[in-house]
Amino acid sequence: MHDTEPNTQSTGGADEPSQTPQLRRRENRPVEFERRRNRGSGIDIAAVLEMHLDQCKTRRSMIALLEQWLSEAQARERENQDPEYIGAVERAIEVMKGAPDVETGIFSLQQR
DSSP states (O other): OOOOSOOOOOOOOTTSOOSSOOOHHHHTOOOSSOOSOOOTTSOOHHHHHHHTTTTOOSHHHHHHHHHHHHHHHHHSOGGGOOHHHHHHHHHHHHHHHHSSSHHHHHHHHHHO
């Protein structure tokens, strides 16, 4: 239903270098080195999106998920809204819209 974009991702053959970063959630490998920075109490939206890679395999479907989260967050009563969360989701939408694919978008969010 969400996966309507064509898959233009590298096939990963021996002669073909990978064009997109490989995220560990997709590879099912244990964490040997934590590459994400400690953000303290901030919202790590990249980690949440990485957990949804199996559900949202295309950029379009990930943006739809983020827009759903944003709508739900903004629909809450004013005193129950979390401005930090809303800002993180809005930034994630902008990054994902500019990314060539889901993995690159998540990787870009991890670097921030």
